[in-house]
Amino acid sequence: MPDKPAITSANGQPILRFDNLTLGYDRHPAVHHLQGEVAAGSLLAIVGPNGAGKSTLLKGITGELRPLQGRIELLGVQRRQIAYLTQLTTLDSSFPMVVHDFVAMGLWREIGAFGGLDRARRERIAAAIDLVGMTGLESRPIGALSGGQLQRAHFARVLLQDAPLVLLDEPYGAIDAASVRDLAALVRHWHGEGRTVISVLHDLEHVHQEYPETLLLAREIVARGDTATVLSDANLQRARRIAEGRGDHAHAPICHADQDAG
Template sequence: MVTLEGLSVSYRRHPALHHISGRFARGSLTAVIGPNGSGKSTLLKSIAGLLPATAGRVAVSVPRARIAYLPQLAEIDRGFPIDVRDCVLLGCWPTQGAWGGVQGVQLARVDAALHAVGLEGFERRPLGALSSGQLQRVLFARLLVQDADLILLDEPFSAMDGKTTSALLALVTQWHRQQRTVIAVLHDDAQVRRHFPQALLLARELVAWGPSAQVLTEANLARSRSMAEAWDETAGGFGIIPPQPVAHMQEAAA
């Protein structure tokens, strides 16, 4: 589904990702993990086509309209004057476009999506009146309406209560059963071990990639922390204290 070939990304000549290579198999469910500032969100934005590569490339085997991207909640403008139903209807944008009319079938999909996330009766409530957990449910409903083949989730369970997290994890599991490709940035190692068969461990460079049990070892996690600390933030380019050889990368399997 997604192939990374020597992908490097920088912001104002400061490195965010450095020479990442590997493949996300079609239908795979992968957690992207690593220390703060390790390039996890940058990787998702690069796959979504929102950030250009400094070097290397990203190849995605589906059209842009078949990619769904959920940013971090902190990036959502809750003050924008839109209600729950219209926000979920934006999931129709890739197929309907700016001028396409909304038909009964699209409205039915919105109602079904709101039912699936437990928000019946919230249709006309403004986004600004929602709790963080309710807003995240709305955004997941929009993903359901979008019906994408490749789903990118940036910290989808951050600051969520246990009930909301369980409900949203159930949707992620459903997408996996439907053979959609899901890539999610996460911070909870235990959650990754329980629910995500594959993991990619980053520290701006690739540390390990493969089955979660093999990636989430104490040695790999310690190595990712030391690599993240080794980066020279003041370097004009990709300045790094040379690390030991990274762990063997494995192709993500479905």
């Protein structure tokens, strides 16, 4: 049997290491036997069919989901230094909060629940709101925002976290083209600063244009590396077969919790 492909970056020191990692729910694996590393400073897209385990992997990295088997190692970064932007559908937009206060939550780890906003912090909040094109909307309730405006506010909050590792789960779903363009430019800026950005995406044309590295998942690693090579027709077809239960290792065994998993 050929060796499984590994999550490995060619350059840079690793910021993440996966050791025989299996993640899932109720002991049923959603993504299994991942092995390898992600280099610091990577701009990495994670793609795959529905149910491939893409969002599950991000939850494992943040510690929201405990491994069923194996482990995730964070190297030179702590979990509190991870900025994690979840899918828009996970937010209750009816919560009574205005844009300024929503964005200010990006400072929560820095100042705590009861910390005050001094002048310097208020200036940082204003700068983040301006950078995402939301100046003038600071007092607008988040429930009154369009999808694109709400995602801009999410990105402003991520900006304030000033995190070395940024995880984005479907950051451009159901938003307007102008917001996609502006927020993609911000992602490029983060990458230029040396931050590690890992994005779950479904628009393969966008991935080709913006992401030099891609991980193709179908509950297991199908391919990893240069985007143009990974997103070949053969690899995409294989990923679909596996996701539909018609391909290699389609029926992974149920794993039991590893007491030593991190």
